[in-house]
Amino acid sequence: MYLHHYAEPLLSRALASLLLLGAFSAHHASAQEAASFSMTASNPALSGEPLGISLKGLQPGQTVNILAERRFAPNAPIYMSTVEMQADAQGNITLATSASKAGSYTGVDAAGLFWSMQPSNKVDADWQAAETRLTALAGQQQLAQMKFALRSSITPVKTETIGGHAGTKIYLPATSVNADSKPPVVIILGGSEGGDSAGRRFGLKLAARGFAAVSYPYYSPNTPRGQEVPGLPKDFIDIPIDGLDALYKTLAARNDIDSSHIALMGGSKGAEMALLSASLLPWVKAVVAIAPSDLVWEGFAMDRLLEAGRYGSFSYQGKPLPFTPNAGLDKAFATTQPVLGHIYIEGRKANPERAKAARIAVENFKGKLLLIAGGDDQMWPALEMANNIVTSRKAAGLETELLSFPKAGHLVGGDGYSPNDYQTPFAMGGNAREDGQAQTIAWPATMAFLKKALQGGK
Structure with missing residues (x-):
């Protein structure tokens, strides 16, 4: 309010530029710190091999729900599981080392999201063959999602x-x-x-x-x-x-x-x-x-x-x-x-x-x-x-x-x-x-x- 009424036009433009730059920097930092999934395995991934799935960019100690979905065949029901997990001091969750507090399974289990899946009534024609989706949620807000194929073979x-x-x-x-x-x-x-x-x-x-x-x-x-x-x-x-x-x-x-x-x-x-x-x-x-x-x-x-x-x-x-x-x-x-x-x-x-x-x-x-x-x-x-x-x-x-x-x-x-x-x-x-x-x-x-x-x- 003060700048709008009393500052000189040149100063106003300079300050506006600084504010715009600051807003861009803040947005860029926010994008970099946004939650995201990563996987050490290749995509497609070979079923039975370690996937190395992590979720990063959370607030330290933040609790999130992770929803896993998988379809095995075209037009088949989608299998689902969900867990509640808490980020560590660095804001990370790693399936191989982080414990599930509640949901389809509890405790530490790198493959828990997969063996604990149950069939759902959900059928989605847009899914690809062998597609798996992981979605991180805070309440109803989607924080991150990753899609990959999990297959019995990834070579001919x-x-x-x-x-x-x-x-x-x-x-x-x-x-x-x-x-x-x-x-x-x-x-x-x-x-x-x-x-x-x-x-x-x-x-x-x-x-x-x-x-x-x-x-x-x-x-x-x-x-x-x-x-x-x-x-x-x-x-x-x-x-x-x-x-x-x-x-x-x-x-x-x-x-x-x-x-x-x-x-x-x-x-x-x-x-x-x-x-x-x-x-x-x-x-x-x-x-x-x-x-x-x-x-x-x-x-x-x-x-x-x-x-x-x-x-x-x-x-x-x-x-x-x-x-x-x-x-x-x-x-x-x-x-x-x-x-x-x-x-x-x-x-x-x-x-x-x-x-x-x-x-x-x-x-x-x-x-x-x-x-x-x-x-x-x-x-x-x-x-x-x-x-x-x-x-x-x-x-x-x-x-x-x-x-x-x-x-x-x-x-x-x-x-x-x-x-x-x-x-x-x-x-x-x-x-x-x-x-x-x-x-x-x-x-x-x-x-x-x-x-x-x-x-x-x-």
Whole structure:
């Protein structure tokens, strides 16, 4: 007011210029200090690898909400999670070191925003494939946003069907880890869900890390939508290990992979098959068994109850292999979300001689073995059975790596960056937090194990 009325025009213009310069400087400083996300990983980012996400430019001690959103497929619902976090003395929040005070998870967890996601009703056609968004909010005010793609592979992968083996696919990396070598092979064995779901889940991720990943669906049950892979057994009865041996012969005839270095990677019933196959087939060099079994168990059908104790799970060279009967399966299925763990515990107790005959001779496998198990597994006692495997191999002078997670459940297989939303008909044990944290530890350990066993650590 004073300057407007009494200052000389020249002085007024000079002061106005200074004020304008000051306003520009203040605006420039404000823009530089504005909150922003950063990520050390590339964009697109490889799922399962550290992302290095930070939020900077906040006030020291400021509390903000971080909303994470992710869409996995076109027109699919968007998965969401949210946490409340507080900036440190420098005004920064780092997912790997900053604790969530409330929200989808609490505590410190670099992957917590991802495994804690839940499906929402939100569908947005503008989203790109595999797009992920992080938004920082103070109340209703948006402070910062970052968009990036989180993918199973960020390098080209070629996918082929393998003739003569129903539903079998191979995922080939575009370039080998070593230009002078061919990629080693990891054969993926799914669990009681059957079909090709395990291959879809892990094929690209393994190929992205330099392995020739082979999805081998060995059975495909009847479902309300029909049989996913026609031509495969519909019941988990006397599944022939010979089929895996025949696949090996097909792979050995290829000149674009290293068939002298093959690992089996299986979860649950797939882990049972992997361990059994490794004890019988000399070409297996390494095994990753997730939620494993030390015994061959009774067979089953997904769409009906079979006569108790009559059918086994596997066969070899045309003969059914000894198996341990379950106990109380009919009673378990009378509940709304069956807890199956006790049918194996009681089956072993009730049939000690049959359990002895059905023990998988893991000491016959001289290769590298990694076991991953949760102590709260409600599908079957995976950790107890993993410890039995370790004991048997130790007695034979063989080393075994065991990753045990006392509070995790059956779903310890994964890379930790996919939602653990538990839409399952059976009780799995654990919870999203325990399983997610187990996965974020087990996945890099699995990749390191396979690289050491098949690639010499390269």
